[in-house]
Amino acid sequence: MSRHKAAPDQSPLLLVLGFVLIAGLLFGLFKLVGPGGDDTADVNAVLNRSTPSDDARSPQLRVQEGETLEPSPAATCEDVDVDTDITVLSYNIKSARISGGIGTFLGIIRSSGADIVLLQEVDKNRSTSGHVDQAGWLAANLGGWSDAFGTNVDYGGGLYGTAIISRFPIVSYENTHLPNGPGGQQRGLLHAVVDVDGVELSLYDTHLQNKIDYLKVRQAQAIAPIIAADDRPKVLAGDFNSQVQDTPLRTIIGGTGMHDTWGAVGVGSGLTHPSSHPRGRIDLQLYGGDGLTAITSSVLATTASDHRPVRAEYTLSGASSKVCGDLFG
Structure with a gap:
């Protein structure tokens, strides 16, 4: 006897109700696993109502499924060896009064x-030089370079001192006033740190007293320990109003272990002052520290100022921390 056949004592109404119930169950099953669909995925969607949403799934799962990545929470880095050739110019521009x-x-x-x-005798917004921020103007017109200004004297409606302009970003800078005395003009040591392809290079710019010898010596004595305490590769340049054999420069070189760049790799006479008929080498670049190698040095033959500029090329080597990819890179 079929299990769907009504017993002899059942009414036709009960038979109809049983048929309707069976038909409803079959229809529901058909909708669940309908033809042409992904049976397993649909069944799981019904049976596993607690499955986490897309946003709660692990990033690795999302990568496997080809979905858009969230920003990674961390980055992986490695040290990369850097060798960069740089050209440094030191120039006393005499407030550009030409x-x-x-x-x-x-x-x-x-x-x-x-x-x-590295510039000396630089004006900033002084009336005698047309109210121009000379270092800032040069940096802007060189293509948006960085600039740092060290104020040593405030007069002429503006400021006067030294400046550093750089194609590489200037990370930080500060100006330290040097010892002064009766008859002297305030001088300073401008220090800027630049980022050269991820390696920090220290630049020191100065202009020592021009006629009072004891002040030049005191200023040199103040400079030496500041530079000696800096463990970065470094360049000290400027108008020293002294030659390399004189006490001020011997004090600096002896106290820092730095080298005279032109003395090491120079070409030509090296003479810088006066520019029309140079007789003295009083504008110099010194270099020192691990990773900085001098390649060549020379003096440019120009009479735009009363000093000639000193040009030097170096190779800067070091380890630079570079981002090499994110968590999934």
């Missing part, structure tokens, strides 16, 4: 191929 003004020095800097320039 025909053509500061624009003349822009041309000299461009033609030198310098990446970094």
